[in-house]
Amino acid sequence: MSAYLLIISTHAPYHSSFAMDAYEAALGATNVGLEVRFLFQGNGVFQLLSAQTPAGIQHKNMAKKLKALPLFDIEDIYVCSKSVALRFEAISGQNHAQNYTNEFFEKISISDELEAQIVNEQELNILMANASHILRF
Amino acid sequence: MEASKPHNTLPKQDFLKVKGRELELDRHGYLANYEDWSENVALAFAEQEDLALNDKHWEVIRFVREFYETYDTSPAIRALVKAMKEQFGPEVGNSRYLHRLFPDGPAKIATKLAGLPKPAKCL
Amino acid sequence: MLIQVLSNSFDLVQSYLPNSVQNDDENKERAGSVEADKKICVVLLQDGVYLYPSLVRILEEKDLNNLIDLRVLDIDWMASGLGALVSSADKSGAQTIERHLVNTQQWVALCAEHSPIMTVQD
Numbered sequence: 284m285s286a287y288l289l290i291i292s293t294h295a296p297y298h299s300s301f302a303m304d305a306y307e308a309a310l311g312a313t314n315v316g317l318e319v320r321f322l323f324q325g326n327g328v329f330q331l332l333s334a335q336t337p338a339g340i341q342h343k344n345m346a347k348k349l350k351a352l353p354l355f356d357i358e359d360i361y362v363c364s365k366s367v368a369l370r371f372e373a374i375s376g377q378n379h380a381q382n383y384t385n386e387f388f389e390k391i392s393i394s395d396e397l398e399a400q401i402v403n404e405q406e407l408n409i410l411m412a413n414a415s416h417i418l419r420f
Numbered sequence: 421m422e423a424s425k426p427h428n429t430l431p432k433q434d435f436l437k438v439k440g441r442e443l444e445l446d447r448h449g450y451l452a453n454y455e456d457w458s459e460n461v462a463l464a465f466a467e468q469e470d471l472a473l474n475d476k477h478w479e480v481i482r483f484v485r486e487f488y489e490t491y492d493t494s495p496a497i498r499a500l501v502k503a504m505k506e507q508f509g510p511e512v513g514n515s516r517y518l519h520r521l522f523p524d525g526p527a528k529i530a531t532k533l534a535g536l537p538k539p540a541k542c543l
Numbered sequence: 544m545l546i547q548v549l550s551n552s553f554d555l556v557q558s559y560l561p562n563s564v565q566n567d568d569e570n571k572e573r574a575g576s577v578e579a580d581k582k583i584c585v586v587l588l589q590d591g592v593y594l595y596p597s598l599v600r601i602l603e604e605k606d607l608n609n610l611i612d613l614r615v616l617d618i619d620w621m622a623s624g625l626g627a628l629v630s631s632a633d634k635s636g637a638q639t640i641e642r643h644l645v646n647t648q649q650w651v652a653l654c655a656e657h658s659p660i661m662t663v664q665d
Contacts, residue, residue: 295551297622298589307540314498326551329593332624339618346624347492354491354499373553374596374628383628391627 286415287318287359293325293419296345297337302330305420306348313355320359321352322410323399328366331392331399346393353397360399362388363407438464448538450531454488457535465533469524477521477533483507484534494539497527545584545657548591549664556585556594556663560601561610582609584657586650588616591663592623599639614653617644 290309294301305327312319323331335346352360364384371383388394388401402410411417435442436451438460444452451457462481466473473481487495487503495503497515505513518526527539548556560583587595595615602608620626620640629640645653654660 295590295593295623297619298549326590326593329623329625332628334627335622335624337622340622342622343492347490351491351493351499354495354502356502374600387628 285318287320287413288312289320289322289411289414289417291322291324291417291419292327292330295326296330296335297340297342301420302327302345305418306345308418308420309352309357310355313357319357320361320410320414321357322361322363322402322407324363324366324407326366328362328370328387328392331362331394331397333391333393350393350396358398360394360397361402361407361410362394362399364401364403436461436464446537450538451535454535454537457485461535462533469529469533471522471529471533473533477530479508479512480504480518480521480526480530481534484530484536488531488534488536494531494536495527496539497525500527500530545586545653545660547586547588547654547660547662548594549589549662551590551593552665553594553597555665556591556598557601559661559663560585561607582612584612584614584653586614586616586645586653588619588650592616592619592625595620595625595640595643596629613643614645614650615640615643616650617646620644 290305290312292302292305294305296302305321309319309321330345330349333346335344337344352358367387368380368384371380371387374383394401434445436445437443438458443456443461446452451461462473462478466477471477483504484495484500487493487500493499497518501513501515501518503513504518507513511517515526518530522529531537531539546556546559550556585598587598592615595613598613602611602613626640
């Protein structure tokens, strides 16, 4: 397995610069020839909601920007399944969380379009252990 | 004094005159509002750049506008080449072809003519 | 009192809300003694909008809707894209959120009506 830089994006898209910083760090790293993998974790999964409409707050649409990642040769994109499940538990209660988690990946997020891989905790550990460097935003 | 100004120092232009309308420009001289664009805007910028537009230029201009609508990002050269390659194949999606059309930099000039902001500088 | 929440860490906010599950009697007392126009107004803005779905659920579960007037700033709500998530989790969710949305002018008016105003952020 080749060495790669893992970028972990853990914040909601607007109102702080973390999400954009993670995105730009990823693009910058590919510009100098590094292999980059990108992981959405924690509140970072909110960046993937496809219905974002930030015109009212004068922002660029983060979901649209993320769709360009493959054009910058970032094709290994991961979403932490536990992060999504926890957020749905808060919304719908534990019993229904699994259904909504599926719906998140299939319908209301762009993870399908990005061909993002859904990773559990064990896969996450492997992803991190094999990285040559990890940047968490 | 006005008269002693060297010829190559043009006054900073904040507006682009198109069909009697003054359209606002940003600090890089790119169109400030994407919605102000029309084909006449592209023609006015092309004149500034000494560029005679043909169908191939227009194809790229339309493409970068679509790119911007899809990705909320002004395409830098690498992303532009890759995206054009996916849509039109390697004959059109290569940087040599694009440089022949826009000798001063395909991403830089095509985005300007298309009314987009200047693409972020590569590292 | 008006609490405007700019942060999406739930614990920060929860500590300022009455808890009717553990202190049921105390809360009933409080509910009785508080005038209708004296209830706590909670306004979610910026990253605070991400708390909306769980707050709605908590208010329902703990029967706090008489004590808390929950509002969400519309432009930040639209930006988040949470609308799709809320209506997918609960088919009536789309109608519920409509009742809570305020625009910028309404938010400013709420701030003028209430005192004190507490701002919660990270």
